[in-house]
Amino acid sequence: MSYQIYSHVLPSATPGTQRILKAHHFGEAGARPKVYFHAGLHADEWPGFLVLNTLIKLLKKADDAGLIQGEIIIVPVANPIGLAQNFHGYIPGRFAFSDGGGNFNRNWPQLGAKVEKRIKDDITDDSVENLLLIRKAIQNELILLPETTELQGMKKTLLALSMDADEVIDLHCSGEASMHAYVAQEFESHFKPLLALLGARVGLSEVETGASSFDETNVSVWRDLKGQYSNLIPWGSRSLTVELRGENDISNEFAQQDADALFSYLVLRGVVGGDLPVIDDSQVEYFPLDAMDLVKAPCAGIVCYHKAIGEEVEVGELIGEVVNLMDDDVDTSRYPLIARTNGVFFARVQRRLVVCGESIAKIAGKEHLAFRESGHLFED
Incomplete structure (x- = not known):
């Protein structure tokens, strides 16, 4: 069994208060492929909480059966700061009340220029070695990120858990919506099977939104470096934002359906052992975000x-x-x-x-x- 739970304590915002991020780890640390999930970065978007709770149940059974082949990290509740915004039963949860405010899923630290400065003299013709070099540089830059405030600590912790993952899957939802996803243009074909498994007909294709969102931040280093070094740099991370229908589309049935889809995707990518899923992606269609x-x-x-x-x-x-x-x-x-x-x-x-x-x-x-x-x- 490889399943472990780690609690990450955030800096205390006020005397007598303390918040934690709880991360569920499956597989051996450093095993590949590595996939990272979290839910509720916008703390008013709750379907992902139940989906990841259900996925953890599936992965515990897979772990007991010795089927975990890669590494999986799940943070089922990614934003305890936003969840604490409880006003007589109403939780706004989308914007921070501290650190200058702002959307919790905007303006994450951008490390591309700093990483490039670290690695520029050591890039070789070996793309595998370059990948390891860049991941080490990212790790070193993450250590230097400030964590004086509660929000800084939360962002630093989530990035430290996710930025060396091969794939990052950020679960959100809309007010009322069909299942859809925001996918970087470079990853349309890669993530099309996931959208098909989830039953999403609509994928919004991004190039550069300018938002510096969490999922974009995880790939921005690689995008920046590929722009300079082309094929010498592989994609060390691929990410997307999945919108799990609407705010009130929460049920055991939806959670089981979506968790089964995510589990099947992990099998498809070789992170979990099992029979490969049969995928029909003929209904999935990408639409440009600027359209x-x-x-x-x-x-x-x-x-x-x-x-x-x-x-x-x-x-x-x-x-x-x-x-x-x-x-x-x-x-x-x-x-x-x-x-x-x-x-x-x-x-x-x-x-x-x-x-x-x-x-x-x-x-x-x-x-x-x-x-x-x-x-x-x-x-x-």
Whole structure:
């Protein structure tokens, strides 16, 4: 048996308080392939908690049977700081209240330039040796990251657990949505089997979002170095963000279904022994992130949708309307939501009271939209 649990204590934010990150480890340390999972980095997104709890059960059985061949690290609750934002039963959990605030999944430390400075004189023609060299340099840079504050400590710990993994799978969810994922353009074919196993029809293909999110940070070093050294540098890490449907899509049935899919993926990648899954990825389709229409609320009010999640829409089509409760004339108080692209209506906010100008729905399209600015593809 190789299963172990490690608790990582974060710096104390205030006297008498202490938070921990609990990491579940399977396999021998240093075994390959290594895959890292976590859930709840946005602490208001909870489906991944139950999915990873269920996956751990499956992996414990596999471990007892001697089937763990690589290394697996699972942090089922990645953001105890955000979970502590409990206001009379409401947990906002998406933005930090300290360290200048900001989205918990934005502006993670970027190590590319520092790593390149460490390794530039030692790069050889041997890509395997280069991979080991870079991983060592990343480790050395991670040690130097500050951990004075609770948030710094959390980010440093999660990166230390994940940045030497061959694959990083970050579990999130949307307000209301079909299963989908954000995948770096370079990894579309690699992760297509995972999307198929999860039943995701929509993959949002990224190049560079400008968000410095957790999953992007894990691959940014390799992307930066490959830009300079080309084929001398292999992909030492591949990552993606999986959106596990909507906030309320939480059940034992969904958790078992999704955990089974993740387990099958680990078998496919040789991390766990077993019969290879049969995969039909014909329903998986990638859509460029800069072609995704963010539907804006034209006014404040109550939103009513005419289209269901997963439906195809056409440019110019009415997908819903917002009722302005402050208009004098109730007969003309409904303002249309119009699709600006042909594609799939795959996500929307859960609450029905919306704020003027906010993005309340997403349509995955194929054609670049002029108002979508590369490098600023996420708004929050």
